[in-house]
Amino acid sequence: MAVTATAPLTAEHATAPNTWVLPEHKVLFTHLAKNACTSLKWLVAELSGQDPEQFTSVLSCEATPRMMIHHRRLWRGVRSLKQLEPAERAEISPANGWFVFAVVRDPRLRAFSAWQSKFLVGDPVYTGRKFAGAEWLPDAPGSVEDVVRDFARFVEVLRDPRGPVRDTHFAPQSTRLHEDTIPYSRLYDISEIPTLLGDLSAHLDEVGRPHEVSLGRENDTPLKAASEVFEGGVREALEEIYAADVDRFGDRWDFDPVMQEPARWSASDFRDIAARRSLGERIATLYGIAKDERDEIKDLKQERAGLVRANRDLEHSLAQATRTPLRRVASRAKRMVTRSDD
DSSP states (O other): OOOOOSSOTTSTTOOOTTEEEETTTTEEEEOOTTSSHHHHHHHHHHHTTOOGGGGSSSOOOOSSGGGGGGOGGGOOSOBOGGGSOHHHHHTOSGGGTOEEEEEEOOHHHHHHHHHIIIIITOOHHIIIIITTTOTTOOOOOOSHHHHHHHHHHHHHHHHOTTSSOOOGGGSOGGGTSOTTTOOOSEEEEGGGHHHHHHHHHHHHHHTTOOOOOOOOOOSOOSSOOOGGGGTTTHHHHHHHHTHHHHHHHGGGOOOHHHHTOOOOOOHHHHHHHHHHHHHHHHHHHHHHHHHHHHHHHHHHHHHHHHHHHHHHHHHHHHHHHHHHHHHHHHHHHHHHHHHHHO
């Protein structure tokens, strides 16, 4: 599905920070969280020649090294639209041979997936830091009823536009696509990933940058969506929250099969969740210890620098104090010699 922007990319508001521009490949990717985002970013990193080691060299609370791909400050040489010169932005168009794409997803399924990956399995960035102590955080589930209850409670929190959950994983997709300025070649549904990879591969061949295109499986979630999760008004609440997405893309999604699929989660699924939560808690603890150590080292370095400056000032003062009496003695001796000569 091609989308025609209504404003040129030279406009001042064409500054979407969630874009990744590869001029040599003539590729522009707009990322939307929880839409194969981690996998696609690793693909962009591979195309742009990023060294995987650069994403593991900093202290972080991420659950796995692969999640460090989301820290943009660690990338080298890959700019967003916001960082381009106007003349560079003006060149970006399918009409100029660019491949401009993004991936969208049924927001009801996306919300359940994001809730699992950030809260249910205990992502240490979210449950250990960003939303630590929130009363609506889910407990470790032991049954379908536990999951249904805790997700419904979260959706009520999400429903409040002034509520605490302001995060890109739960933001409407239509607001982050910037369709008014970005001329997309195609917006792919997440079910069309194989088509996307084929189209991207063909494009890279055309621009003389052939590459074997594939995606790894990143940031998976343990529970498949089931009807019970969206009953009791939850589906309707999500459709209200994501009304803009449903209006824009709703004809792509048939939700009836989901509502006809009962939960078939097993005891092993709940053990998997418990294991992930335990690991997340341990990572959060170790991160806290490491951060405290880092902060202490920083304080000690600042204290040392202060002592070095104080010592330097003291040495200067002593030198001044020592030279002053010597100058007086020398001056007196000179006067005495002068008087004797007279």
